[in-house]
């Protein structure tokens with residue numbers, strides 16, 4: 092750019108797939124698509140990735156395992172990889188390091204271009220198809236335009252809806268319309284609100300707090316939701332209070348800045364109450380961080396070919412086109428938010444939901460804009476269903492599915508709707524990428540299925556090539572090894588093996604989430620069960636050859652490229668991160 096230019100620069104991109112919004116859903120969708128070979132541009136309006144999970148908001152990622160209350164139900168695939176990376180390099184649970192983990196993953200992803208600080212503000216259409224979108228990058232005062240085959244809106248607020256004419260809904264459906272028993276009788280425009288959290292820490296020495304003069308003052312415990320029991324212990328002081336919530340009775344997009352001002356008054360008032368209004372045993376606690384960017388729960392929801400409802404969730408969502416799953420309860424926040432104290436209502440009601448329940452592919456693309464997809468809190472679900480699907484583990488599960496579907500669309504020149512005719516292919520790609528889909532079995536390559544399988548320790552090795560990649564019920568669907576144990580595939584005739592894929596033990600029965608809730612919540616290091624060192628050998632000319640020793644592993648899903656004609660392949664466990672035994676959930680050759 093010449094230094095003398097007085098015009099704003101314009102930069103154009105050609106992509107297969109363009110994603111707007113780099114929250115967890117958009118980030119994971121972009122990575123999934125790029126890994127499957129699509130040229131992807133991700134346009135994101137913040138300096139850090141992760142949306143509500145980033146250091147700007149610090150909300151912990153929950154999902155179908157409900158903080159491990161439902162064992163073996165956490166989302167694997169790309170989310171598992173991110174969490175394991177974080178455990179490996181973020182032992183102090185620092186949110187800037189978490190930002191780095193997400194940024195590093197995007198940087199390392201071939202085929203992915205990330206435009207940060209770039210807010211999507213425009214779109215051009217060709218009939219009912221999006222031709223291009225444009226964004227304004229504040230840091231460089233540059234307009235970026237992306238032409239692509241498929242677009243995805245993962246902005247949470249569905250910015251592409253008003254820009255493209257895609258149908259959407261805002262507010263709560265009426266019971267008279269959907270038959271949802273927890274919906275209000277008649278439809279209204281209320282949503283769940285937004286929140287500003289805080290983070291405090293026990294510094295070990297007395298800490299004073301003087302609130303700004305504009306902060307609210309709460310002298311009595313009853314001034315706060317849940318009364319005294321709601322804020323009287325330090326467990327939440329590292330994370331803040333989700334019930335500092337406003338916006339449900341305002342416009343949850345256009346009134347955001349007004350809500351931010353009011354939320355900061357409340358957040359600081361709550362902290363002042365804890366520190367200065369009565370004894371809360373908080374003398375040594377001091378504020379470390381305040382959330383100046385409100386975290387949002389609900390705004391525009393797109394209308395897709397299918398709108399998921401309360402009844403679908405309660406019935407377990409056993410769809411033929413299940414491509415993701417949820418399991419959080421229907422956690423329906425009162426639109427009055429913090430103001431519930433005035434009307435005596437609970438801030439949220441947890442309506443029961445089964446875990447898992449399936450989410451259909453038809454909820455992830457637009458009914459009326461031909462090449463528009465979505466994932467995250469803006470998908471095609473009712474307000475009541477959203478109160479469950481909105482948790483980020485579920486948003487990520489949808490993101491990986493949607494990004495993978497986009498690559499099928501690009502590869503075969505299909506619209507997102509037409510990909511629905513190949514949903515089996517989509518499901519199998521997701522399962523092979525270590526996602527879990529309830530009730531959908533994995534179909535393995537003939538090379539894997541037809542080979543003879545042996546274990547050195549006499550335990551049955553067959554579960555490593557059964558149809559499931561995690562424990563289900565009482566069946567672990569795994570082979571268990573000690574150091575030195577091995578499993579071997581022998582082929583009847585020498586065969587070309589492109590790659591060996593392993594699904595290893597990362598303690599699927601425990602909680603790996605990054606969280607500031609309670610001091611010892613979640614795990615803070617690589618699970619002890621995970622193999623640190625293992626070996627892959629190949630059988631050639633009747634003799635075993637050492638092919639690869641993998642050192643310093645901390646991941647669940649590991650691929651080892653072979654690229655040779657061999658008579659057999661062997662996995663040997665050498666060392667774990669501390670446990671005596673380690674399971675193998677999958678051992679596949681192709």
Ligand SMILES: Cc1cc2nc3c(=O)[nH]c(=O)nc-3n(C[C@H](O)[C@H](O)[C@H](O)COP(=O)(O)OP(=O)(O)OC[C@H]3O[C@@H](n4cnc5c(N)ncnc54)[C@H](O)[C@@H]3O)c2cc1C
Nearest residue numbers: 112114116136142143153211246247286386467468482483
């Ligand atoms: C206080 C609070 C507590 C919550 N608690 C939990 C919890 O404990 N666990 C849990 O899993 N979930 C929780 N949720 C819900 C969860 O955080 C959201 O539902 C989830 O973040 C939605 O994910 P997403 O990727 O769709 O959107 P987001 O996380 O909102 O990400 C969307 C991103 O798109 C960007 N964007 C928006 N517009 C544009 C544009 N025009 N151009 C480019 N980029 C744009 C935004 O900056 C944002 O970063 C909570 C939410 C709140 C507010």
